[in-house]
Amino acid sequence: MAVLNEEQRMLRDGAEAWALDRAPVTALRRLRELDGQTGFDPDLYAEMAEMGWTGILVPEEFGGSDFGHLSLGLIVERLGRTLLPSPLIDSAVAAVGALRLAGNAAQQERFLPALASGELVAVLALDEDRRHPQRQVALAAERDGDGWRLSGVKRPVPFGMAAGLFIVPARTTDGVALFLVDGDAAGLDRRALREVLPRGAAILSFDNVAVGPDALLSPPGEGQGVLDRVLDRACICQAAEMLGAAVQAFETTLDYLKTRKQFGRIIGQFQALQHRAANLYAELELTRSAVEAALAALDEDGDDIPVLASLAKALAGDTLRRMATEMIQLHGGIGMTDEHDAGFYLKRARVADMSFGNAAFHRERYARLCGY
Template identity: 50%
Template structure:
């Protein structure tokens, strides 16, 4: 598979870029924040995204979807990164749909996927129990009881937990880890929204003796760890795609600024100290484009073997998008520190994504383990 986009994908990229530039530029995020938005995204924008089919990109055709693949959705997420457009695309349309298509029963799929594709049902993966991402360390339990399970435990840093209709939860079962679909309004579920630094929000979720019917089990009993890893690898790749958009946009704005800003009577971009840092960053971003595309294509073509590419992409993008956004602040100088100027929004959103589903240290370690050291 050639590491380039095909014509159809380029058309999708253009369409997404034009739409987002028009309807959800960075000022859209700023407006949500200034209005004190509780949900952290615009339902109107979300309806548009659903109308354009973005919510249905991964959904199989039999459930009203487009079955267009991860590369397509990754392209859209990258564009969302460029304008910092907030939406449930990553949590619902990528992560949630991946879990349902990989492991959902026909009944679960028929119940949820058409609504997800239509944009009327939101999903959230609730898997972290500690502040640092350690998806294999699970204390939550789901005890087998009469005709179902009893879920006990708590989760933190649940992306879109405060708006989700259905939570996807991992818990310890008698012989391993299992995943469950938990309606957010189930008795015993407490969702505590908390604001995070990019004006999105996340949630802590507490499960206090939540009764789940047998049909809420997602996939095989006790076989949930492998499934969770596959879902996470898709989510990590999606996060990397969004970070690629952030890195490129922060860099483009910085290079523009270097050309405009004058000090000592010349554009500061004529100084070699800044030129070399910008040129190095250019090289790193070129590497990022390749590794994100590779990870997306691997999810489409070789999904059972996507772990290495996903960790590689997430680690590299954590490193480089971080560099791009921190260099952006430094090279913008004082104005970069002001809230009036947009560049700081990129730094904040990037930091959220750096922590999401494993930071660079987590993925560097995982990459090494996958290589046998």
């Protein structure tokens, strides 16, 4: 397990206390009932920004703390336990990572302070179909004088209904490039996409959207390399959030096994159920090791980041899906009802698994990177 310093332990404990007090699973239930288009509670996100969470990966000169990916991973794991929907990973990890890796001085000075303060939500507009198109970008970018024109569709774009800035991979005649597109750009149409859990997903249609030369984040031919590095950061932090959800599902189920009586006995006394719980616990510990190793590699800028990223995301996807399924089964009849939280963990397992590439995608990528 990762060795934490005193500041990281305080950050972890503070995030856990805040999530339990301000963002329990009932917050997710309220969002579902409101059926709002943003997919998150702006007031809660503002509180997260006030605590500095949105600026943990932002350099100090731009208003952040530059506290590292492991520190942010500790936070998103705690938020994952209560299934809080927020654009923290999409904006404070993916968007910040893209600007830090490829942004010029002017772009960083313009956007990083706003991202650190939470005033701006920026998201990666990547997917174009049901499958993760990491190397199949189809949205077209054509030169228009000194600028560019973008045409195509991105779907689904998480938190796309609330984002003020989009980082858009597009295909040029010279390869993939990354563009910064304002949410109010002429010719950009966004349409809400209803999903099983609220996350403000949108379908973005680009109809000859004109952008200037200052919108080019990564030149043609270099965008794919930057995109791969950004996605590694995002999927590692997504795996940390999934780990938190799996841990909470396990602990809730374990408490139920210790209190539920059937046939005159506590059901946790039945050896068959004990074996199932032991197997789940082993999977959780294996996943934690992979996630924390990947987070540490990001902070150390290790050469094995891509391998560890796919390992962590694949394990987290399988573990959360199995844990959520077992949670429903071991809770019996009440686990099948909407009044119980078990169903929400299964829904989150499905949605999170598809974010930044599902377990099958990352198993194949892991094998390829390892030379198999």
